[in-house]
Amino acid sequence: MTYRMFTGAAAALITSAALAVTVPVAAHAAPAAATPCGAQAMVKETLPNGTTWQMCWRINDKAGLVLSNVFVSTKRYPEPVQVLDSIRLAQLNVPYDNGDTEYNDLTAIGMGGYGLETLTGDDCKGGSIRRGSDGGGQPEQRDVLCVSAENRGLAYRLHEEEWDDEKDEPKDTIYSQQGHDLVLRTVSRLGWYEYVTEYRLHDDGQISARLGATGDLAPTEYSVANNGWPIGKGAKDYATMHYHNAFWRVDFNIAGKGGEKVEQYDTATDGRGTMTAKLKTTKTAIAKEGTFSRVNQRWWRLVSPTSKNLDGHDRSYEVVTTGGDRYEGHPETKPDITFSQKNPCEKWASDNASDPECPLDIQTVVDFVKDKEKLSDPIAWVRVGFHHVPRDEDQSPMPMHWQGFELVPRDFTEMNPLTPDGRSGVNGNQYPDE
Template sequence: MSYRNLVGATALMTGALLGAAVPAPVQAAPVLPCSAASTVKETLPNGTTWQMCWRIHDKAGLILEKVSVSTTRNPEPVQVLDSIRLAQLHVPYDSGDMEFDDLTDLGMGGYFLETLDGDDCKGGSSRLGSDGSGEPQLREVLCVSAEPTGLAYRGREETWDDNGPSSVLSTKQGHDLVLRSISKLGWYEYVTEYRLHDDGQISARLGATGDLAPGTESDAARGWPIGQGADYKATMHYHNAFWRVDFNIAGKGGERVDQYDTTLDGQGDSNAKLKTTRTTIAKEGTFSKVNQRWWRVTSKTSKNTDGHLRSYELVNGGDDRYEGHPETKPDVTFSQKNPCEKYASGNASDPECPPDISTVLDFVKDKETMTDPVMWVRVGFHHVPRDEDQSPMPMHWQGFDLVPRDFTAMNQLTPDERTGQNGNPEPEPEPSGVGG
């Protein structure tokens, strides 16, 4: 059994700026508490700059800290995250005879952290760093790259006057700043990846590659035949990944957790009416997605130039829920920040912390009032092997997105010709009579 964590670090190009900046709230640039070697500060082609500290932990692997963003229209850096990292990788096999907590049993750093080689960082730049084991030697363990993401936006504004119709096309290609590391634990190899988008979004992903663990499963309900005939069946299993996310919006901290639910609300003239309601989550707890539910972490003090409170929204990715343990059922857990709450499971293995705090359920059982919330995100993947997983296994990903909501008054990539459309601009005429 093996696990690999690829820490991708990003090397970027600096592109042309998007024009004159709109005035932003006066704010001191964050001072990063890390050395130059542990700092990533890169400007993407569209003018967005991300800066942060990075390090490798022997158990958690790649950790990003003090993450801030600025754009050409909002040039003052604003902090988003205090830290983000993996908090567990739980791997139970459907046969019921193998189960691993990879972070606390083995760890994504130390001996299991791979030195980048070959195509691991093609097109990017690899960074030297400690493997988190405490040993002084440095290895190339972080890959930093700027990667194109395709069309970022497109809008054609049409006008009509005495001379007839005319139009202005706004279109732009997007880029991500990508940080990656690789860890090999037995047969599996894992890629830890953070994608920092030029529109302010952050995507946390875990990729799995390497090889299937050896072993024969005779039961067709728990194994899938690979190779010649049906004699050899690779065992089905889960990858339950947890992340720990600690926000610190604008360096203020003390955020509020908001939950939104959309439900039916009667019938309108042409179709069903819907209503979306907000519930403020004041105390610790675990939550799952039902009734079109979503969450955001909202600053209580920091506002954009429209006077709206800044926040980041959790957008869950594809997910297979594992029902074998209570702590793997909730989609997200919010807890009051506690330095002894480090791992979503296997937390009791930390000799510096109480032995009765083992899982995220223990973190929230006292329902403490949250004045500094931490978000624990779980994303599961049920791996049903296939012939094509041989060999090496194609990369498969699981993860989630943190999407800015009211972080800036307009799209962080708004072009000059669209800056006057904040709020409720005059609608364009629709010659076809069809809108959407």
């Protein structure tokens, strides 16, 4: 929705100006992706497969960890290309099933400032703890960000058999490669609950955003059998079930061009072929703001209108989300994803009205899209819910439970960015004449 005058053109100008000003900061780095932040606020790491992620980080008093200006480059494609303008949490709504308690952890307490934990112990084992501002009203320099490189298991495997003409014998090549993630995480403690904000940047270009919850169950939240679960001896104390309704705000800026188009794809059965069902996949352009939910075989992507990979395909990222558990108690927690036109007044997915420069009645993602404005600079608001039914094992500390979603490159590069040299010719139909 439009209610504060920021034109796309003006924003673009400001961005390029900021980039120009800060080029010297990133100029030591080769290959250089101009990143508008100083060295202390920058994370730039190269994973074993040769993939380099570079971004700025900071702590916002409400959102906690904010990543901005996220660039990726790989050994095969060494030119850094921007993926995200920014990504951060946009709300964490925690209503209890008895209807008597509800928290909006971002906008009523805040993940940054005094809510942000100083990292210690095993918090960042094997990684590097980075010091920075905690984002509080009276900011303190603390050890708050953990940066680590973590194995993610097998990135790919391919057993290639071919005929060696010279030796006149079969030849086997096994391509087998471990993948790694660059992981950034912070911990916030809001009362007894502790939340881990985590972004995993995979060496194949995928980004996983997730929220972990640990700490302890609420000490005084007990109810009855139909909305609690007995913990402790016997069946006396029913720990109240509750939801963690998490929202993320994702702002793409593919190849620094912005202006992504939003597309929805649906697959449906369409008769039968000679052997089995025929399926038909159709694209729906999402040209205007709206809220959307998953059904079977539905997905979304954000497509650059101008940036193409070397195959001539539009670069895009797919939003892979299940929505998790859907909380029916609020209109804004029902849709899985909301696409809205970027607007500085739209900061929080619910309980949004906290800026006197902005209207009071624009409270939730549902309000953001009410006027169905044309999308020329889309923001994706991704909701993932987790219905927590307590169990005996939740005491104590509570085992970490996770909720999140993935951003997966689609045609961002013309091949797998981790393609080994031996497979570099395998792009497209290998036998076009057949």
